[in-house]
Amino acid sequence: MDLIWLVLVAGSMCAAVLGGKADPAVNEALRSAAGAVETVLDFLGATCLWLGLMKIAEHSGLAASLSRVMSPLLHFVMPSVPRNHPAFRAMSLSVCANLLGLGSAATPLGLKAMEELDDLRRADAGGEEDSDVASHAMCTFVAMTCAGLTLVPGAVVALRAQMGSADPAATVGPAILAGSTAWVTVLVSDGVFRLGDARRRRP
Numbered sequence: 537m538d539l540i541w542l543v544l545v546a547g548s549m550c551a552a553v554l555g556g557k558a559d560p561a562v563n564e565a566l567r568s569a570a571g572a573v574e575t576v577l578d579f580l581g582a583t584c585l586w587l588g589l590m591k592i593a594e595h596s597g598l599a600a601s602l603s604r605v606m607s608p609l610l611h612f613v614m615p616s617v618p619r620n621h622p623a624f625r626a627m628s629l630s631v632c633a634n635l636l637g638l639g640s641a642a643t644p645l646g647l648k649a650m651e652e653l654d655d656l657r658r659a660d661a662g663g664e665e666d667s668d669v670a671s672h673a674m675c676t677f678v679a680m681t682c683a684g685l686t687l688v689p690g691a692v693v694a695l696r697a698q699m700g701s702a703d704p705a706a707t708v709g710p711a712i713l714a715g716s717t718a719w720v721t722v723l724v725s726d727g728v729f730r731l732g733d734a735r736r737r738r739p
Contacts, residue, residue, distance in 0.1 A: 616673050623652035626652050649677060685718065
């Protein structure tokens with residue numbers, strides 16, 4: 537991947553120089569770099585905010601309550617994860633954030649859940665490092681997250697309203713339908729692939 541990016545950047549700069557547009561290309565590169573720094577700083581602030589709120593949720597008991605509500609579903613699709621494991625709390629909060637359309641909250645919570653699932657994978661493997669192989673639970677959680685089930689697409693509604701849409705909430709129904717279909721498809725596919733993997737591993 538690094539080689540691909542190197543070829544793209546080097547090729548673009550060579551084309552700009554040969555086309556007599558070196559100065560605009562350099563100015564745009566610098567402007568994009570500054571914008572990237574601003575984006576990272578904004579994301580860092582949001583990440584710190586939501587991780588802090590997660591800690592508050594843990595100490596207040598909210599995380600445990602959400603974990604109990606989501607526990608039946610998560611345990612059904614990820615039976616290898618113990619119900620009292622910290623990963624359940626992080627996954628529950630991440631799923632709830634996605635359902636509410638809070639993408640900025642779901643991202644750090646999802647990363648925290650993956651860390652907990654990775655710790656569980658290492659414990660099951662006897663502490664051996666094997667970063668190239670993800671557990672079934674990790675794959676299932678990533679698939680659920682990527683499916684993008686959202687009951688309240690607040691970010692999309694806000695963006696449509698900001699752009700002057702006459703009916704900003706018109707996409708709520710289609711978004712729920714598309715997300716539900718994607719979620720069911722992902723979970724069914726995950727179950728099928730998991731059964732296939734179990735049969736291949738069976739002696």
